[in-house]
Amino acid sequence: MxxxxxxxxxAPFSAHGQQSALNFCSAALAAGHSIEQIFFYxxxxxxxxxxxxxxxxEPDPGAQWQQLADTHALELLVCVASALRxxxxxxxxxxxxxxxxxxxxxxFTVSGLGQLTEQIAGxxxxxxxx
Amino acid sequence: xxxxPLCLVFNKSRTGIAAREQLDIGLMAAxxxxxxxxxxxxxxxxxxLADQQPEAIGAWDHSKIYAGLDLYDIKELVVEAExxxxxxxxxxxxxxxxxxxxxxSIRERFKSTQVVIL
Numbered sequence: 001m002x003x004x005x006x007x008x009x010x011a012p013f014s015a016h017g018q019q020s021a022l023n024f025c026s027a028a029l030a031a032g033h034s035i036e037q038i039f040f041y042x043x044x045x046x047x048x049x050x051x052x053x054x055x056x057x058e059p060d061p062g063a064q065w066q067q068l069a070d071t072h073a074l075e076l077l078v079c080v081a082s083a084l085r086x087x088x089x090x091x092x093x094x095x096x097x098x099x100x101x102x103x104x105x106x107x108f109t110v111s112g113l114g115q116l117t118e119q120i121a122g123x124x125x126x127x128x129x130x
Numbered sequence: 131x132x133x134x135p136l137c138l139v140f141n142k143s144r145t146g147i148a149a150r151e152q153l154d155i156g157l158m159a160a161x162x163x164x165x166x167x168x169x170x171x172x173x174x175x176x177x178x179l180a181d182q183q184p185e186a187i188g189a190w191d192h193s194k195i196y197a198g199l200d201l202y203d204i205k206e207l208v209v210e211a212e213x214x215x216x217x218x219x220x221x222x223x224x225x226x227x228x229x230x231x232x233x234x235s236i237r238e239r240f241k242s243t244q245v246v247i248l
Binding site for chain 1: 132134147161164245
């Protein structure tokens with residue numbers, strides 16, 4: 001059994017990387033491998049926006065991550081610098097920058113690249129979904 | 131912390147923030163004491179071109195940071211020889227000191243490095 005670090009840089013909806021990452025993580029966890037954190041970086045952080053409304057029965061990667069995290073006690077981390085640039089804020093950041101709203105999805109946490117580095121160092125393998 | 135040598139691969143001619151965000155992964159890993167190698171392939175070699183003027187198109191200038199990376203403990207910048215050749219570029223066109231290596235050696239680097247980030 002292996003421990004995987006997971007880095008997701010693909011934007012939701014306009015690329016397939018989020019879906020590939022979800023599929024990989026579900027399969028790896030089902031097979032008994034260990035994943036503790038998913039790190040979202042660059043355009044990958046857009047999945048942490050709770051104000052997305054995909055029409056009809058289209059897949060909703062944000063909700064899917066939430067569900068996977070609830071089931072397997074995963075930490076979903078968005079890089080703070082990437083997120084701030086792209087308008088993804090939790091209530092603390094909204095307060096800090098005196099903005100009138102926050103929009104981080106439940107189950108997601110604002111974090112930094114140091115966390116990714118530590119995750120990589122502790123894993124057998126890093127999987128990148130860009 | 132376990133030492134995990136890391137290769138960061140630049141294969142697109144990105145401007146501004148996108149390139150900077152990619153580089154930030156390497157800067158953070160180096161700050162944590164990991165050995166970081168930057169590898170420039172394909173259109174990624176354009177990131178190293180000297181005398182860029184990104185301000186002229188309203189882009190943020192990150193190009194000068196490559197020349198100063200040894201300050202951040204990133205000592206190894208590797209450029210694929212074939213990628214330079216097909217773009218009619220030479221080492222002297224680049225803004226930072228680099229190692230120019232053939233594709234075969236770069237493949238060997240990837241094989242022997244545990245962490246490769248594209």
